[in-house]
Amino acid sequence: MSIVKVVTDSTADIPKELVEELDITVVPLKVHFGEDMYEDGVDLTPEQFYDKLHQNNLMPSTSQPTPHQFEEVYKKLAQETNGAHILSIHLSSRLSGTYQSAHIASQELEGDIDITVVDSKKASYAIGIMVTEIARLAKEGADKRTCEQRLTELLSDTSVFFMVDTLEYLEKNGRIGKASAVLGSLLKIKPILSLNDEGEVYPFEKARGNKKALARIYKEIETRYGSSSVHVGISHAQAEDEANIIIEEIEKRMTTASSVITSIGPVIGAHVGPGTLSISVTKAE
The missing domain is CATH 3.40.50.10170 (Rossmann fold)
Structure with missing residues (x-):
């Protein structure tokens, strides 16, 4: 065998x-800040990446x-x-x-x-x-x-929902238009993003603020998985405290076989920006 x-x-x-x-x-994968190139997770940790992001006026790019x-x-x-x-x-x-x-x-x-x-x-x-x-x-x-x-x-069986802290990175990476980004920021709209069956980012729903957005995600997860035992993963970009709160809330509502909190790395972080939270759920055997 x-x-x-x-x-x-x-x-x-x-x-x-x-x-x-x-x-x-x-x-x-690789992350580029101008002429400088780094290998994701090898010579650039998430912490180092977000530090560079805050200190650097250049928008990073990525390559496979x-x-x-x-x-x-x-x-x-x-x-x-x-x-x-x-x-x-x-x-x-x-x-x-x-x-x-x-x-x-x-x-x-x-x-x-x-x-x-x-x-x-x-x-x-x-x-x-x-x-x-x-x-x-x-x-x-x-x-x-x-x-x-x-x-x-x-x-x-796997579902994923993203919440970004700012629409700036999605706009600069061409995921949404500039007018939508400005309007969304002014109205404090929190887009709940997901990935469709083809693997493309799409707006699952919009909510006014984090609290309502999370409530909507919890409800959707409960609807999809019911009483099934699930694996849960929360990935975050410099938002560990929020990630811990989300894990605790999901564990109250669902039967969790395992739960993991992890940092969003430089490549995904370059496209969604700091403050992003992602909730991934799948059925356990």
Whole structure:
């Protein structure tokens, strides 16, 4: 029985302790401040990134790994494990070319290494919540078929909701128009964002302020999952206190199999800005 090794990218925002515990391979995306380039989570931590963001007038840009980088990762894993099946799970292809780079690399190695590349159609810990579940199964000895079947369930069962503190970053990154950003800020409208079935960002609903926005998200989660046991992940951009409050509230309302709080890393942070909160939920087995 071939073992399974799990690969993802840095936009999954998985805490380092879980990456190490579950032996997950993380391929970093890049963040650019003018001429300076950093690898997400390698030589630029979330804390360092947000410090730079506050100190720098330049809007950062991001870029995906190259197919060659993925090839090197896949070759190294195959060599170290004597031919493990590689399950590579990545940021929504509608948000980045990362999945495409991984897919090209897998095609180059077709016939030599057994690789399945998956478009998560999610972002931040909505990817991580699935990746950690699959990596845990793999660590327990689950085979390729079992891991892929469970991933199929997770892809359909996982929900994510984002709240941004400011509309500035969404506007500058072309997600909303300037007029909408100015009007939303003046009216203190808190857009609740989500990802649709194609992996594109869309406005799930609008609320007047954080309290009403969170109440709407809690209600939607309860409607979707009912009495099911769930895994919950809260990712935040310099909003840890709020993240802790959200976890406590969800644990009061739902049966939680696990809960994780993690920082939104530099790549996702460059597109949503500080103060962002993201709630990811999926069904536990």
